[in-house]
Amino acid sequence: MSEWWTYSLSDFLLFSARTYRRLFELYNVDIWPAQSVALALGCILLAQMWRPRAGQGRYMAAILMVGWIWVAWAFHWRHFLTINWAATYFAYVFAFEALLLFVFGTVLDELTFEPGSVAHRVGFAVVLFAVFLQPLIAPFTGRGWLQAEVFGAAPDPTAVATLGVLLASGRRAQWRLGILPLLWCALSGAVLWTLGAPGDAVVLPIVAVVVLVVARMARASAR
Amino acid sequence: MKAADSADRLGVSVPARDRRRMLRALAALGAITVLRPSLAVAQNRPFLTRPIPSTGEALPVVGLGSWITFNVGNDRVARDSCAEVMRNFFDAGGRMIDSSPMYGSSQDVIGYGLQKLGKPSRAFSADKVWISSGSAGRAQIEKSRQRWAVARFDLVAVHNMLSWQEHLPTLLAMKAAGEIRYVGVTTSEGRRHHEIEEIMRRHSLDFIQVSYSAVERDVEARILPLARDRGMAVVVNRPFREGALIRAVKRQPLPAWASEADCGNWAEFLLKFIVSHPAVVCAIPATTSVAHVRENMGACLGRLPDEAMRRRMAAHVEQL
Numbered sequence: 001m002s003e004w005w006t007y008s009l010s011d012f013l014l015f016s017a018r019t020y021r022r023l024f025e026l027y028n029v030d031i032w033p034a035q036s037v038a039l040a041l042g043c044i045l046l047a048q049m050w051r052p053r054a055g056q057g058r059y060m061a062a063i064l065m066v067g068w069i070w071v072a073w074a075f076h077w078r079h080f081l082t083i084n085w086a087a088t089y090f091a092y093v094f095a096f097e098a099l100l101l102f103v104f105g106t107v108l109d110e111l112t113f114e115p116g117s118v119a120h121r122v123g124f125a126v127v128l129f130a131v132f133l134q135p136l137i138a139p140f141t142g143r144g145w146l147q148a149e150v151f152g153a154a155p156d157p158t159a160v161a162t163l164g165v166l167l168a169s170g171r172r173a174q175w176r177l178g179i180l181p182l183l184w185c186a187l188s189g190a191v192l193w194t195l196g197a198p199g200d201a202v203v204l205p206i207v208a209v210v211v212l213v214v215a216r217m218a219r220a221s222a223r
Numbered sequence: 224m225k226a227a228d229s230a231d232r233l234g235v236s237v238p239a240r241d242r243r244r245m246l247r248a249l250a251a252l253g254a255i256t257v258l259r260p261s262l263a264v265a266q267n268r269p270f271l272t273r274p275i276p277s278t279g280e281a282l283p284v285v286g287l288g289s290w291i292t293f294n295v296g297n298d299r300v301a302r303d304s305c306a307e308v309m310r311n312f313f314d315a316g317g318r319m320i321d322s323s324p325m326y327g328s329s330q331d332v333i334g335y336g337l338q339k340l341g342k343p344s345r346a347f348s349a350d351k352v353w354i355s356s357g358s359a360g361r362a363q364i365e366k367s368r369q370r371w372a373v374a375r376f377d378l379v380a381v382h383n384m385l386s387w388q389e390h391l392p393t394l395l396a397m398k399a400a401g402e403i404r405y406v407g408v409t410t411s412e413g414r415r416h417h418e419i420e421e422i423m424r425r426h427s428l429d430f431i432q433v434s435y436s437a438v439e440r441d442v443e444a445r446i447l448p449l450a451r452d453r454g455m456a457v458v459v460n461r462p463f464r465e466g467a468l469i470r471a472v473k474r475q476p477l478p479a480w481a482s483e484a485d486c487g488n489w490a491e492f493l494l495k496f497i498v499s500h501p502a503v504v505c506a507i508p509a510t511t512s513v514a515h516v517r518e519n520m521g522a523c524l525g526r527l528p529d530e531a532m533r534r535r536m537a538a539h540v541e542q543l
């Protein structure tokens with residue numbers, strides 16, 4: 001791309017804020033009642049995180065994997081692609097993250113937990129936010145329940161919950177599995193900012209920064 | 224030009240003497256054709272078109288863009304809303320609708336609108352080829368044509384000059400075979416002007432498309448004069464800079480002297496500045512609003528500013 005320095009994200013945004021919001025509305029109507037299943041999986045995830053036992057990381061990774069693969073197919077491929085050709089690539093990225101979660105989380109059982117640690121508590125809070133508070137942002141900001149973004153069904157809360165689980169889990173798996181969720185937080189935040197929704201835009205980057213800072217602190221204290 | 228009679232803007236007939244003076248001034252601006260479609264007759268103001276230099280075919284000076292605004296996916300409500308914009312555009316005498324494979328679902332939405340409106344014969348379909356591979360260009364154009372649901376495109380341009388060396392021979396061959404009527408290249412936001420200038424010098428194009436507005440006037444220096452010299456029609460994209468320009472000026476009242484060019488609102492003011500350049504055939508603002516498309520089409524009516532007023536308009540907008 002020549003003269004690349006003259007481009008900004010707005011040059012690549014193909015849709016308006018109204019169309020993007022409406023996409024969630026149509027998506028939620030289309031997949032109903034899948035959101036209730038996703039919410040139930042979110043509750044199971046939180047219950048397992050609250051008092052983790054040996055081997056439960058496999059199940060948590062499996063729940064996250066289901067969320068990522070669902071978002072790849074149902075959201076990116078079937079809906080977002082109707083207004084954004086780049087959603088094809090997002091679908092592949094989300095499917096790849098699902099594969100990573102399956103391999104490192106479910107098969108190799110690399111998600112281990114240290115209940116009571118700061119990282120575990122903050123990670124739990126991040127998942128709590130993704131499952132119960134993020135879906136409330138739309139109705140509480142006047143956009144209505146139909147535009148709610150639910151963990152396991154919408155990309156942002158799914159990425160946030162994944163970061164929460166990774167933060168609460170053992171150190172080995174964190175970075176391999178956390179890169180794509182972190183990148184998604186940055187991208188989604190930038191898109192929302194460009195669409196003129198600064199309130200929504202800061203949520204994901206803040207979560208990403210909190211996760212990074214706490215993870216670094218936990219790592220430093222472990223040395 | 225003298226100040227317009229306020230009665231003119233209210234739809235009362237213009238005195239014959241004023242009309243003659245107005246037509247002389249329009250002719251002096253260069254090859255503007257004055258037609259009288261229904262809206263112009265209703266408002267008793269001349270309807271402005273410009274000829275495409277390569278054929279003389281007349282195009283209304285305002286078209287309809289679809290970047291972002293028509294990319295509404297499968298949303299039936301939004302699609303119907305876009306179709307209403309198209310209906311009002313055609314009712315106001317509009318012809319050129321512009322899109323690209325890059326614009327998400329815009330082509331499908333235009334196709335939906337055209338079907339819903341009974342495929343208006345006055346529609347002038349302008350699309351682009353936008354793919355790196357030269358050999359894939361023809362297939363992409365055919366896919367785009369199917370999405371528009373038209374028999375053939377009137378104009379196909381190389382989008383942002385992407386792989387233009389490969390696509391241009393294809394487009395020229397398609398034109399020779401009667402598969403499309405006109406060929407062009409596009410750029411936007413003032414990028415790659417040197418390159419488009421080279422293409423214009425070396426190739427025989429019917430159209431070029433560039434960004435141009437009262438605050439973005441780079442093309443005045445070389446591109447627009449070259450287009451005139453080479454007999455190429457200029458289509459202007461992003462005339463309101465994706466709405467930012469009109470949002471900025473709308474905070475201020477329209478200057479009283481704007482009525483001298485029959486500008487009743489800021490949209491007409493900004494568009495008439497653009498289309499009064501002698502090289503420009505058509506500006507293509509995009510909108511999702513019926514009210515806005517009506518405002519935009521108002522720039523097809525009445526008098527255009529002369530050179531002195533154009534300078535005044537640009538200075539005024541820059542000052543705002």
